[in-house]
Amino acid sequence: MFCAMLLAVTPILASPVLAGAIQQISAHDGAVIVQFDGVVDKADVFALAGPDRIALDISGATAGRSVALGGAVQNIRQAQFSADTARIVLDLAEPAIVTGGAFSADGKSLRLSLRPAAPKEFSGTVARGKTQIIPPMLFRAEPPKRRYEVTxxxxxxxxxxxxxxxxxxxxxxxxxxxxxxxxxxxxxxxxxxxxxxxxxxxxxxxxxxxxxxxxxxxxxxxxxxxxxxxxxxxxxxxxxxxxxxxxxxxxxxxxxxxxxxxxxxxxxxxxxxxxxxxxxxxxxxxxxxxxxxxxxxxxxxxxxxxxxxxxxxxxxxxxxxxxxxxxxxxxxxxxxxxxxxxxxxxxxxxxxxxxxxxxxxxxxxxxxxxxxxxxxxxxxxxxxxxxxxxxxxxxxxxxxx
Missing domain, CATH: 3.40.630.40 (Zn-dependent exopeptidases)
Structure with missing residues (x-):
């Protein structure tokens, strides 16, 4: 109920310039893939009950519109949860849990693996709270080009x-x-x-x-x-x-x-x-x-x-x-x-x-x-x-x- 109310509110505050907008969300064959047009800060993944849902808070992202459905996910909703965080909610056709998640090497897509779960196992996931997923941090100084003698x-x-x-x-x-x-x-x-x-x-x-x-x-x-x-x-x-x-x-x-x-x-x-x-x-x-x-x-x-x-x-x-x-x-x-x-x-x-x-x-x-x-x-x-x-x-x- 609380999550649904949040998603029903259209943000009226101007958002800052963020790193990545959500381009597409697809759910099929036990996986959910979120694609961005740039890198984002992080993703917090958590489960909600009554009805059963899986939610993602994507820091450093703006919400988009493109969605493709399939598998255990019967509906996908998204909105701007705060000025710098997009929230995605996956409405489940049956209880399912996230068994793994990772960003791609360029940080522009996030893949979650899902599998069906018994109600008790899903409830345990709800109780555990948020799991944080961090994209690769690729911006580093180039290593020295010259050879250094080790002495x-x-x-x-x-x-x-x-x-x-x-x-x-x-x-x-x-x-x-x-x-x-x-x-x-x-x-x-x-x-x-x-x-x-x-x-x-x-x-x-x-x-x-x-x-x-x-x-x-x-x-x-x-x-x-x-x-x-x-x-x-x-x-x-x-x-x-x-x-x-x-x-x-x-x-x-x-x-x-x-x-x-x-x-x-x-x-x-x-x-x-x-x-x-x-x-x-x-x-x-x-x-x-x-x-x-x-x-x-x-x-x-x-x-x-x-x-x-x-x-x-x-x-x-x-x-x-x-x-x-x-x-x-x-x-x-x-x-x-x-x-x-x-x-x-x-x-x-x-x-x-x-x-x-x-x-x-x-x-x-x-x-x-x-x-x-x-x-x-x-x-x-x-x-x-x-x-x-x-x-x-x-x-x-x-x-x-």
Whole structure:
């Protein structure tokens, strides 16, 4: 009833420019295929009872008209659920459940697999709520064209020269290590709105964060890099460990194929990613260690796996608490994405004894985000967000002792 009422309302608000309009929806032979004229942000799929229906909320899409029916689907309805979300409702001739779903490689079509189900099984699907499906994120910087020689010098920053610690000389004060993502031959994302490179944006933000935190005189700060150089992923968190850091923050500014995707996201460690986007993003970032087919990373086998597990569980809990605090402090200063605390197996988060977060500050593929992150004022706002969160974090840690 509620869904039907929503679909009966014709939107009167002007919609923003979205990435993809629905071109056709077809249902036949146990499958539903939705085609778009461009990429969309994501799809949330869920079941509704009384009558039995399957609904799709497509973020970053506008509703269309073309429909072809068949199989378990007896009717298809669609409308603009909100300014940036199209809703599709599949009226079922008999109970059926979605057994799988994926976007095509170009992100311009979504295929759902359906099969008939007993009423009890369908009711269980209704109770489970929404399943999120994310299209491939294909917009990335091209890999370096030239060949890079792999030498021991790339890892020398850990063994011989540790980063400079800025701030008071009192070693009892907490130490925060800020990691500017990418660097050197690895540019990270490249913006289509001016060509800004992620490695430059993250370094500017990291320096701004350092300067902002030093104003208080209550923390010490070190940067994994303060110039345009490449650092192996494991070395980034190993630098923090060698400095006995109390907190490690890796700064990034990613991109998405959907230019409407925007806002910050905070990631903490999990061996199982919280959604497919996080899983893909972690897998892609972790590949930055591989140059010309040579894996520069190495696993540390000197520590007992049991001790690592026990220590890392506590570290992950502290990291998650800081992530929540960071998002709270970010709200007044910058745009934050929905579902903004996510979990992924980023290599840079895997220090077993150093609380760590990866802060995706925004999307260089979004015109407003790249303008914000490239500006001095935007970088200062990000810096204030982090500095405030860090101050509260350590105040809480001291109070709980």
């Amino acid at each position: 021991a010098a790339i890892r020398s920053n850990v063994g011989t020269g540790l980063p400079t610690i800025s701030g008071p000389s009192d070693e009892s004060l907490p130490l925060v290590v800020i990691d500017a993502g990418h660097g050197g031959h690895d540019p990270g994302a490249i913006s289509p709105h001016g060509g800004q490179q992620e490695k430059d944006v993250t370094l500017a933000i990291a320096k701004s964060v350092r300067d902002e935190m030093l104003k208080s005189g209550r923390v010490r700060v070190a940067l994994t890099r303060d110039t345009d150089k490449f650092i192996v992923l494991q070395d980034r968190y190993q630098l923090a460990r060698k400095l006995n850091a109390d907190l490690f923050i890796s700064i990034h500014a990613d991109s998405a194929e959907n230019p409407e995707a925007n806002g910050g996201t905070v990631y903490t460690l999990s061996e199982v990613a919280s959604d497919r986007e996080a899983q893909r993003l972690a897998a892609r970032e972790n590949k930055a260690n591989i140059i010309n087919g040579v894996n520069l990373g190495g696993a540390d086998a000197n520590v007992s796996s049991i001790l690592i597990d026990l220590t890392q569980r506590e570290t992950m809990n502290v990291s998650a608490d800081f992530a929540k605090l960071l998002l709270r402090e970010a709200m007044p200063n910058m745009r934050i994405r929905g579902n903004s605390h996510r979990f992924a197996s980023f290599i840079v988060l895997k220090a077993p004894d150093t609380p760590s977060v990866l802060f995706e500050t925004g999307y260089l593929s979004n015109a407003e985000d790249v303008s914000f992150l490239s500006s001095r004022e935007g970088q200062r706002k990000v810096a204030r967000t982090l500095a405030n969160a860090i101050q509260v974090h350590f105040a809480r840690r001291i109070a709980s002792r």
